[in-house]
Every structure is written in structure tokens, then in C-alpha cells.
Amino acid sequence: MDIVISGILPHSSIASELARQAAKAAPSLFQKLENSKGTVHLLDPNETGCTPFEYWQLEQRQFTPVGQQNHAAGLGPLYSTHSPNRDQPVWLLELAHIALGASNASLLTADDLVISESESLALFESAQVVFSESPFKLLQHDTHRWLIEVPPDMVLPSLSPNVIASGTLNNWWPQDAQSRLLRKLLNALQVEWHEHPVNQARQQKGMPLINGAWVFGGATPSQLQAAPVSEPPRILRQLEIAHRKQDWGQWLAILGKLEQDVFRFPVNKSDRLVLTGYDRLVVITPGRLPGWLSKLLNRNQQWKDWWCQ
Structure with a gap:
């Protein structure tokens, strides 16, 4: 199943500053990112005319x-x-x-x-x-x-x-x-x-x-094609308004609430994460390395590479 989190990728101008605070607000989510592979899709709204989340919705309908x-x-x-x-x-x-x-x-x-x-x-x-x-x-x-x-x-x-x-x-x-x-x-x-x-x-x-x-x-x-008949994605849109207003204090507060309500509970290890921001969409696929080996190879810093783009 896909878990789509709209508005979770902050603007590039603030992303580096928010990285540590975001990881602290939602440790369960970012622990999952540490051992996963992220594929970045850059989506310029000047060209698409829509947000990356809207782009993803349209792609689902082909x-x-x-x-x-x-x-x-x-x-x-x-x-x-x-x-x-x-x-x-x-x-x-x-x-x-x-x-x-x-x-x-x-x-x-x-x-x-x-x-x-x-x-x-x-x-x-x-x-x-x-x-x-x-x-x-x-x-x-x-x-x-x-x-x-x-x-x-x-x-x-x-x-x-x-x-x-x-x-x-x-x-x-x-x-x-x-x-x-x-x-x-x-x-x-x-x-x-x-x-x-x-x-x-x-x-x-x-x-x-x-x-x-x-x-x-x-x-x-x-x-538009009919919506896929397979297992529907879980869509989390709670961060959207704070992200749109660039109210990062409120954004962090909502992220912390999502940690308590959603992220800290176990999820299927095969679930994909789809993260969207203003001009990016990142698809997170579960990593194949065990956690101890991932840390040994310093894989836990990889998420910051695409987070701060």
C-alpha cells in the first residue's frame, strides 16, 4: 500500500534548517527513512501548473x-x-x-x-x-x-x-x-x-x-482513467495548509501529532511512502539492508540528501 503524505517536504530555502527539528518531531517516520531508498521527482509548478500532490493524483488516473x-x-x-x-x-x-x-x-x-x-x-x-x-x-x-x-x-x-x-x-x-x-x-x-x-x-x-x-x-x-481497483492508498493531508502558508512552527506541531497518531504504530514493511512538497515528489521504497549494516555504512544520512535539495 502507498502512504501519501502531502506537504511534508519543506521549501528548499528552509529544508536544511528544519531537518533536525522534523526528525525530532517524528522520530518513527525518520527512522523508516534512514533505511530506505528515496527517488526524487522534480516537478516545476511553472510547467505542471499544479502541486506535486495534485500531479500524483492525476498520475494515478493516468x-x-x-x-x-x-x-x-x-x-x-x-x-x-x-x-x-x-x-x-x-x-x-x-x-x-x-x-x-x-x-x-x-x-x-x-x-x-x-x-x-x-x-x-x-x-x-x-x-x-x-x-x-x-x-x-x-x-x-x-x-x-x-x-x-x-x-x-x-x-x-x-x-x-x-x-x-x-x-x-x-x-x-x-x-x-x-x-x-x-x-x-x-x-x-x-x-x-x-x-x-x-x-x-x-x-x-x-x-x-x-x-x-x-x-x-x-x-x-x-x-482520466478510472481509479485503480487495487488497495487504495492512505492519504495524509494534515500538513497541507501549514505548508501552503509556510507556517513552519504550526507545521512542526502537526508533524508531532502525526507521529503520535500515525507514525509510531507499526506499518507493513512493504508499504511505500510518497512524500510531496512544493516542487518535489519523493517515493520511498523499503531498504534491503538490515538496520545494523545500514548504520555501519552511514546510510542514515541519505534522506538528508534529497530532503535538502
Whole structure:
């Protein structure tokens, strides 16, 4: 069985500093790494458009981009809770909070916002007015993401909201001519929601406003294969939000809790570990050397080689 730990590989700028603290917070996990082989896959989000964890999810469904698509295009059908025509491109609009700084903008994803069903429905109804004057069409409503229809002759880039929210990409608004109409529409949506009753109520509660949205996707459901029927992987996503915010103190605290709740218990020696970060995915396969020989050969330092890349 694969055990997938999303957000466990820290950014390269802080990885070396966190290595000892991480090993101390989760000694059972890092003891397993000492006698295992790690295969590193570098995944530049500028090229894939998605996080390594999302890339891994798409690889499990054997997604293959076509034409000008990147991997992030596959997130449309992957995340959609509806069942459109298998040959119809799936585009999603995700609710977000966009904060404008002096020199850049940052984004909070829907997962960070604690959105209620009633809030999402009220915003959906007001967005219908804005969309009615555009070639785009809102089709279905979910709490965090809405299904939208994009004109068939329009070629748009796709970028995962989770990559944008990591704060490590600049100029994430597409600047090409094809995207200009979409940028104008999303700007109009921000204006519409600026003083919406939903956001007035959230402001009174001290909650982040739902003042923007992000559109991504574009692949068809037929580009995804059915999920594997073999033993499903165990997926641990508790570290994701702290990793995305680069809150390493909180990250270490959550890692320590995972040690107590998950890592310190015996696992099948044949289990693979899949570790993901911002731009890397590492697959850990069990080592063949006995523990005493591994220490004799100083194998216990190998994990730091790929950890600190």
C-alpha cells in the first residue's frame, strides 16, 4: 500500500534548517527513512501548473495532457462532483480571498475560508447576474467550486489555486489576449461581491472575505482513467495548509501529532511512502539492508540528501 503524505517536504530555502527539528518531531517516520531508498521527482509548478500532490493524483488516473494543456487542466474533471459529457471540457471556478499588497497579490483558497452552503449559494445567485453579460456560463453550484462553461473557441491556461496560494509564484494572472475577457469578468465579480451581505456578515465576524474567484481546468473526463481497483492508498493531508502558508512552527506541531497518531504504530514493511512538497515528489521504497549494516555504512544520512535539495 502507498502512504501519501502531502506537504511534508519543506521549501528548499528552509529544508536544511528544519531537518533536525522534523526528525525530532517524528522520530518513527525518520527512522523508516534512514533505511530506505528515496527517488526524487522534480516537478516545476511553472510547467505542471499544479502541486506535486495534485500531479500524483492525476498520475494515478493516468491523465495525459493534450495540445497546449498542462497537468493542471486535469484538475477540472478530477475535482468535479458532477458528471458532464465525458468529451466536454470541465472548467471550475473556485471561491477565494484575494489580498492586494503594495507590490503583489496573494490568494487564500476555498479550503482556507470555511465557507457555508448558504454563503456559497447567495454568492452564486449574485454571480449569475455578472455572468449573464459574458460568454461564460455558470452551470452548477457546490460549496467551494462551481462548474462553468467556457466558449469552445477560447484557449485558456490552467493553474491550480493551491499553487497560487503557496505564495511562491509572481505574475500568476495570465496576460495573454485570450485571458483578457476572463480577467475582466473576475474583476467584475470582485466589484459585485465587495459589499455583498455575505461579506458584510463575515467582516463582522472577523472572517476573511470571499472577494474573488479563480478559474482552472479544461481537460475532459475521458482523459482520466478510472481509479485503480487495487488497495487504495492512505492519504495524509494534515500538513497541507501549514505548508501552503509556510507556517513552519504550526507545521512542526502537526508533524508531532502525526507521529503520535500515525507514525509510531507499526506499518507493513512493504508499504511505500510518497512524500510531496512544493516542487518535489519523493517515493520511498523499503531498504534491503538490515538496520545494523545500514548504520555501519552511514546510510542514515541519505534522506538528508534529497530532503535538502
